[in-house]
Amino acid sequence: xxxxxxxxxxxxxxxxxxxxxxxxxxxxxxxxxxxxxxxxxxxxxxxxxxxxxxxxxxxxxxxxxxxxxxxxxxxxxxxxxxxxxxxxxxxxxxxxxxxxxxxxxxxxxxxxxxxxxxxxxxxxxxxxxxxxxxxxxxxxxxxxxxxxxxxxxxxxxxxxxxxxxxxxxxxxxxxxxxxxxxxxxxxxxxxxxxxxxxxxxxxxxxxxxxxxxxxxxxxxxxxxxxxxxxxxxxxxxxxxxxxxxxxxxxxxxxxxxxxxxxxxxxxxxxxxxxxxxxxxxxxxxxxxxxxxxxxxxxxxxxxxxxxxxxxxxxxxxxxxxxxxxxxxxxxxxxxxxxxxxxxxxxxxxxxxxxxxxxxxxxxxxxxxxxxxxxxxxxxxxxxxxxxxxxxxxxxxxxxxxxxxxxxxxxxxxxxxxxxxxxxxxxxxxxxxxxxxxxxxxxxxxxxxxxxxxxxxxxxxxxxxxxxxxxxxxxxxxxxxxxxxxxxxxxxxxxxxxxxxxxxxxxxxxxxxxxxxxxxxxxxxxxxxxxxxxxxxxxxxxxxxxxxxxxxxxxxxxxxxxxxxxxxxxxxxxxxxxxxxxxxxxxxxxxxxxxxxxxxxxxxxxxxxxxxxxxxxxxxxxxxxxxxxxxxxxxxxxxxxxxxxxxxxxxxxxxxxxxxxxxxxxxxxxxxxxxxxxxx
Amino acid sequence: xxxxxxxxxxxxxxxxxxxxxxxxxxxxxxxxxxxxxxxxxxxxxxxxxxxxxxxxxxxxxxxxxxxxxxxxxxxxxxxxxxxxxxxxxxxxxxxxxxxxxxxxxxxxxxxxxxxxxxxxxxxxxxxxxxxxxxxxxxxxxxxxxxxxxxxxxxxxxxxxxxxxxxxxxxxxxxxxxxxxxxxxxxxxxxxxxxxxxxxxxx
Numbered sequence: 001x002x003x004x005x006x007x008x009x010x011x012x013x014x015x016x017x018x019x020x021x022x023x024x025x026x027x028x029x030x031x032x033x034x035x036x037x038x039x040x041x042x043x044x045x046x047x048x049x050x051x052x053x054x055x056x057x058x059x060x061x062x063x064x065x066x067x068x069x070x071x072x073x074x075x076x077x078x079x080x081x082x083x084x085x086x087x088x089x090x091x092x093x094x095x096x097x098x099x100x101x102x103x104x105x106x107x108x109x110x111x112x113x114x115x116x117x118x119x120x121x122x123x124x125x126x127x128x129x130x131x132x133x134x135x136x137x138x139x140x141x142x143x144x145x146x147x148x149x150x151x152x153x154x155x156x157x158x159x160x161x162x163x164x165x166x167x168x169x170x171x172x173x174x175x176x177x178x179x180x181x182x183x184x185x186x187x188x189x190x191x192x193x194x195x196x197x198x199x200x201x202x203x204x205x206x207x208x209x210x211x212x213x214x215x216x217x218x219x220x221x222x223x224x225x226x227x228x229x230x231x232x233x234x235x236x237x238x239x240x241x242x243x244x245x246x247x248x249x250x251x252x253x254x255x256x257x258x259x260x261x262x263x264x265x266x267x268x269x270x271x272x273x274x275x276x277x278x279x280x281x282x283x284x285x286x287x288x289x290x291x292x293x294x295x296x297x298x299x300x301x302x303x304x305x306x307x308x309x310x311x312x313x314x315x316x317x318x319x320x321x322x323x324x325x326x327x328x329x330x331x332x333x334x335x336x337x338x339x340x341x342x343x344x345x346x347x348x349x350x351x352x353x354x355x356x357x358x359x360x361x362x363x364x365x366x367x368x369x370x371x372x373x374x375x376x377x378x379x380x381x382x383x384x385x386x387x388x389x390x391x392x393x394x395x396x397x398x399x400x401x402x403x404x405x406x407x408x409x410x411x412x413x414x415x416x417x418x419x420x421x422x423x424x425x426x427x428x429x430x431x432x433x434x435x436x437x438x439x440x441x442x443x444x445x446x447x448x449x450x451x452x453x454x455x456x457x458x459x460x461x462x463x464x465x466x467x468x469x470x471x472x473x474x475x476x477x478x479x480x481x482x483x484x485x486x487x488x489x490x491x492x493x494x495x496x497x498x499x500x501x502x503x504x505x506x507x508x509x510x511x512x513x514x515x516x517x518x519x520x521x522x523x524x525x526x527x528x529x530x531x532x533x534x535x536x537x538x539x540x541x542x543x544x545x546x547x548x549x550x551x552x553x554x555x556x557x558x559x560x561x562x563x564x565x566x567x568x569x570x571x572x573x574x575x576x577x578x579x580x581x582x583x584x585x586x587x588x589x590x591x592x593x594x595x596x597x598x599x600x601x602x603x604x605x606x607x608x609x610x611x612x613x614x615x616x617x618x619x620x621x622x623x624x625x626x627x628x629x630x631x632x633x634x635x636x637x638x639x640x641x642x643x644x645x646x647x648x649x650x651x652x653x654x655x656x657x658x659x660x661x662x663x664x665x666x667x668x669x670x671x672x673x674x675x676x677x678x679x
Numbered sequence: 680x681x682x683x684x685x686x687x688x689x690x691x692x693x694x695x696x697x698x699x700x701x702x703x704x705x706x707x708x709x710x711x712x713x714x715x716x717x718x719x720x721x722x723x724x725x726x727x728x729x730x731x732x733x734x735x736x737x738x739x740x741x742x743x744x745x746x747x748x749x750x751x752x753x754x755x756x757x758x759x760x761x762x763x764x765x766x767x768x769x770x771x772x773x774x775x776x777x778x779x780x781x782x783x784x785x786x787x788x789x790x791x792x793x794x795x796x797x798x799x800x801x802x803x804x805x806x807x808x809x810x811x812x813x814x815x816x817x818x819x820x821x822x823x824x825x826x827x828x829x830x831x832x833x834x835x836x837x838x839x840x841x842x843x844x845x846x847x848x849x850x851x852x853x854x855x856x857x858x859x860x861x862x863x864x865x866x867x868x869x870x871x872x873x874x875x876x877x878x879x880x881x
Contacts, residue, residue, distance in 0.1 A: 044723055044731035045770060049739070049868050052732055056843045057725045188842065318827045364827075367805065418761065450765055 056081075072413075073165070074423040074443030074457060075180075076495050076509050076544075080162040082187065087588055087599045089625035089640030089672060090156055093182075094148040099586055099601055100164050101546050101560035105148065106577060106651040108664050109238070109255060110284050110300060112149035116166070116179045117511065118540050118566035118578040122611050122654035123521050128178040128463060130169060134186055134265075134274060136308050139176045140330035141380045142350040144466040146182070150259045151302045153278025155210055155228040157198055157676075158263055160187045167511075168461030168491050171425035171441035174376070174407050175464045178489055179513075186265065186274075189224040190216030195679040202672035204255075205233035222267045232257040235667070238285045242660045243293040251294050254285035270313045277305040284336075286664060289477070289657050291336035292343060303331040319363035326356045338389075345390045350468070353382040370413040377406045383467045387474045396474040401467050404432045421445040429462075433470070437462045437486055451499035458493075462486040469519055469532040477657050479529045487517045487534065504549040513540040530657070538575065540566040557587035574609055577652045579618075581606040595631075600624045611655035612662035619649035636676040643669050728845045729799075729838055730768040733823060736836060737776050737797050739862035740821055746796060753782040757792050757820075759811070760801030793818040800824035800834070808832060819858055830873055835859070839870065846870045 044052070078100045080090075090096050094112035097103045104115040113126055127144035130137065133154055139146050147153070162184050169177030192214025200208045212226035234255025243249045259280035266273050281301045287293040308326040315321075334348040360374035383401040388394060409427035416422055423443040430436050441459035448454070465484035473480035493511040500506055517534035524531055542564025550556040561583045566575040574580075583604035590597050606618045625640040646669040653659030733756060742754075754776040758764065762785050772781050784795065789811045792798050798820050804811060805826045812833045815822060823836040830837035830850040835857070837848040849869040854861055866872055 044727055045734050045774060047731060049732070049735045049865065052728055052735065053844055053846055053868055055723055055728055055845070057723065057728060057840065057845060316828065316831070 072421055072445055074425075074441065074445065074455070075169075076166045076455070076457075076493065076507070078164040080164070082160055084586075085156050085159055086636070086638065087597055087625060087627045088586065088601055088623070089599075089627075089638055089642075089674070091672070092149050092156065093152050093154075093162075093184075096156070096162055097148065097164070097182075098603055099584055101584060102166070102542075102544050102562040102564070102582060103164070104579060104582060104605055107149070107666060108288075108651065108653060108659060109286055110282055110288070111145075111147070111151065114146075114148060115577060115579075117513065117542055117562070118564035118580065119179060119513075119538075119575065120577045121518075121520065122576060122652065123658055127176060127466065130173050130175075130177040130181045132173075132181065132183045133276065134184070134308075135324075136274070136306055136326060137173075137176075137328075137356070138304075138306075140304070140328070141352040141354045141383050142330060142332070142385060142466065143468045144176055144463070146176075147278075147302065147304065150230055150232075150257050151278070151280040151282070151304075153261045153276045153304045154184065154186070154263060155226065155261060157210055157228075158186050158212070158224070158226055160185045160191065167457055167493055168439070168441065168459040168489055170429075170439035170461035171427045171459060172409055172411060174405075174427060174429050174439075175462060175486075178461045178463045178487075186263070187214070187224060188216065189214035189222040189265065192224060193678075196676065197679075198674065198676040200672055200674035202232075203670040204235060204667075206672070207231050222265075224263070224265045226263045227260070228262075229260045230258065234283065235285075239665075240286065240293070240661055243287060246293045251285035251287075254283045254294060254296075254298065256283040257281075270311055272310045272312070274308045274310075275306065277303075279303045286653075286659055286661060288659060289336060290338065291346075292339050295337035295343075297345075298336050299334075301331075301333040303329075305329050317363070319361060321361045322359070324356070324358045326358075328352070328354050328356070344392075346387070347390060348387045349385065351382055351384045352380070354378060354380045368415045370415075371410070373408075373410040375406070375408050377404075379404050385468065385472060396476065397472065399467070399471045399473070401471065403467075405464075406430050419447050421447075429464075431464055434464065434484075434486060437464075453495075453497040455493075455495035455497075457491070457495065459491050461489050461491075463519070465519055465532070477529060479524070479527075479531050481531050481533060484519060484532060485517055485534050487515060487519050489513060489515045503551065504547065506548075507546045508543065510543045511541065513538075515539070535570070537569040538566060539569055540564055554590040554593065555587065557585065559583075559585040576609045576611050579606045579608050595629055597627045597629075598624070599627060608652055610652040610662045614662060616650055616652055616663050619647050621647055621649075634678045638672075638674045638676075640672045640674070641669065642672070643667065645669075724767070725840070725845060726764045727767045729825070730764050730771065732838070732845065732847065733768070733797055733799060734771055734774060734776075736821060736823065736865065739865045741860040741862075742777055742796065746819060747779070751779075753780040755782050755784055755795045755797075757795030757798040758783070758785045758801065759789060759792050759798060759804055760787070761803035763801055764799075789814045793820065795820050797821045797823060800826065800829070802826050808834075816857075821854075821859055830871075841870060849873070 080096050080100065085096065088099065094105045097114050098105050102117050106113045106115060106120060111125065113120060113124065114129060116129065125143045126146035126148060127139065129146060131139055131146035162182065165181045165183065167180060169181040173181060192212055194214065196212045198210040208228065208230040210226065210228040212224065214224045216222045234257055236253060238251045238255060239249055240251065241249050259278065261278035263276045264274070281299060284298045284300060287298065291298050306326060306328045308324060310322060310324045312322050313320065330352040332350040336346050338344050338346045356376065356378045358374065358376045360372055362370065362372035364370050380403045383403065385397060385399045386395070387397040407427060407429040409425065411423070411425035414422045414424065423445065425441040426438065428436065428438045439460045439462060444456045446454045464486045470482055470484055471480045472478050491511065491513045493509055495507060495509040497505065497507040515538045518536040518538055519532050520535050521530050522533045522535060542562060544560065544562040546558060546560040548558040563581050565580055566578045567573065568575060585602040588597055588599045601623050602620065604620045608616045610616055622644045623640065623642045624644055625638055627638045629636050631637045648668065650663035650665045653661045653664050737754065756771060768783055772783060774781055786792060792815065800811060800822065802825060808826060821836065822834050824834055825838035830848045833850065833853055835850055835853045839846055839848060847869055848871045849866060850873040852874055
């Protein structure tokens with residue numbers, strides 16, 4: 001495995017700074033001896049039986065669909081807890097991902113797009129990572145989009161933990177689990193216990209509120225109900241020199257963002273029901289898709305919802321079964337003022353509806369084989385797209401589709417010996433549109449000592465072309481390509497985890513990804529229209545390092561650094577929007593024991609090539625949250641400063657027609673204060 | 680089109696002379712940090728918590744004087760089969776139970792186990808569980824295990840993992856039979872209590 005050794009002295013000093021920041025903070029005598037946290041096995045002995053019953057052990061559900069210890073999961077995994085979300089003041093899932101090893105986020109003032117391991121395609125609506133909420137697939141059936149920003153239907157306050165699972169997951173989950181799976185586990189009603197209110201005020205005239213009610217009772221009864229609202233006026237003025245001819249290149253009051261969402265979850269004995277709804281309206285200040293710059297009501301509306309009913313039962317012989325039935329809806333409207341001329345309002349819509357039925361059984365056989373097998377059936381009853389002018393009415397696109405898929409999978413976790421575990425998985429998918437695909441995953445997990453773990457991982461994954469890529473055809477800017485094939489990835493990864501002494505965990509992993517038939521938007525030089533084609537072959541190689549520690553004085557933190565190179569094998573060029581280095585540091589420092597915490601985080605991104613073939617410079621961002629628990633009776637206060645040093649930076653645009661801007665400038669310093677009260 | 684936004688890379692420049700100083704500062708800090716490191720992984724492991732539970736179980740059982748050979752005899756925790764705790768259970772030896780010193784004994788044969796006060800049966804013994812329970816039937820030993828359905832099969836305390844928490848199921852009938860008296864606080868914290876031996880698992 002070859003990895004470019006960075007020659008740039010910049011990153012050396014950056015990495016150095018990261019280390020110093022971490023080490024100095026952790027060793028600072030000021031904070032020594034302010035500790036009550038449970039830090040050792042002997043401290044655990046002093047806890048009461050009631051306290052012990054509430055301590056969370058580190059397990060992961062997403063990597064193998066059932067609960068599993070992190071060290072035995074067949075992937076490289078990061079876990080973000082509700083405690084991290086509170087203490088670092090994370091507002092959205094995008095904020096969370098920015099802090100996770102080898103992830104980065106691009107924002108175009110409408111949607112947030114993740115990048116992972118140097119891979120983020122312009123114009124890709126987050127199709128290559130599968131997003132799950134309590135095991136329910138969130139990616140929709142028109143764009144395959146995973147919503148990460150304010151368009152996501154779940155309030156971050158309702159999250160119990162987020163498992164970020166790197167590597168292909170198609171052997172279990174099928175399409176979209178291409179680079180990884182993000183599995184969000186929501187809080188149980190018992191974790192809220194009563195009524196909880198949260199309110200926040202932030203820069204850019206931003207206000208948000210939430211009310212939640214949770215309860216639990218005998219027989220496994222558990223209920224959580226929650227509703228949230230969010231309103232932001234956004235930047236009063238945004239400057240885009242590309243439009244210097246209109247209003248001096250200033251978009252005035254065009255950055256508004258408003259959303260609300262509801263969440264409910266009820267479980268009793270073996271049954272559970274979950275429903276979620278989210279609505280967001282966002283002003284688009286960038287004059288996307290050739291719309292009139294600084295026109296009022298250039299906007300997008302996203303509405304997502306799902307209902308999910310599940311039955312889980314563990315039989316006396318240890319075999320557990322899960323059966324699920326769910327219904328999803330995605331509605332999307334995009335309004336733009338176009339100047340043909342005359343100025344005309346144009347609307348783009350997408351409506352998706354789908355049913356999914358799933359069943360899975362897991363059992364232990366011959367003492368050493370933990371086998372799970374499952375089946376999935378999905379009926380996309382509606383996958384409609386349209387594009388039309390409102391007045392005078394004219395229809396450019398009216399495409400209606402319906403499709404189905406079924407799949408079977410099996411996974412065997414084979415404990416060969418106490419030290420060696422093999423995990424073998426295989427999934428077969430049949431799509432009514434393009435046919436079959438079969439994807440395996442193999443993992444060997446070897447622990448020569450209790451503190452040392454090696455994981456050798458091999459996997460393949462696919463992503464089926466979505467109806468947007470297949471059939472979007474307005475006859476002017478984009479044409480369809482019904483012959484698209486699925487894109488495929490083949491991956492190898494070696495993970496080495498080492499506990500250094502009892503308080504520090506380190507991990508190093510090296511990976512190699514090869515993608516064939518990558519679905520990419522290509523402009524036809526003949527007619528100037530864009531079309532999705534199976535064109536590129538790409539290859540990514542990289543190394544990641546992470547250090548996680550907890551010290552006696554209550555300080556804990558993690559730091560990670562990743563180097564990767566993602567190349568287009570046809571042209572030999574580095575991909576656009578692909579930083580070669582990413583660095584992250586997160587530290588939680590207790591100021592007053594168990595009450596007040598100061599939590600800085602640091603994120604570094606090296607330079608990225610833009611679609612317009614220029615380079616967007618490297619930058620660093622520091623965010624700090626001061627978090628106080630029980631400041632007044634039952635009142636938590638969090639004060640956050642984002643981009644503390646007001647660093648000026650921008651994210652690459654997706655290129656025309658989506659963005660005329662080659663680089664889209666990002667927000668400077670922002671503040672937020674948030675109060676949470678429990679009755 | 681080409682809108683180059685003036686970019687200050689937050690902290691990408693660092694005067695060269697300071698680099699050495701930074702390296703030194705970093706090394707010193709690392710040493711200092713290492714010396715402050717506490718004795719524990721970032722999150723408690725499943726078996727650290729289980730070890731702590733074992734200690735609590737021992738505290739919540741009445742141990743009559745005749746459970747011990749002499750006034751100075753130690754309180755004995757036994758681990759039967761492959762030891763999943765490692766060093767984590769050794770912290771128990773720093774504690775006392777009923778003002779008696781604590782001893783940990785690891786063993787491979789159930790016949791050695793009869794002298795223990797609390798016996799943890801490792802999942803490596805799952806195949807022999809019936810035989811083990813038969814041998815232990817007449818000893819006054821608190822039997823704990825995380826083998827699935829241990830309590831249903833006649834064991835006394837069965838660890839389970841529920842919602843990522845370590846919890847336990849109690850078979851009270853088995854304890855009564857062995858003459859072990861349990862504090863009600865333990866019963867209250869159990870996820871499930873079997874009152875009669877013929878109860879089947881859920």
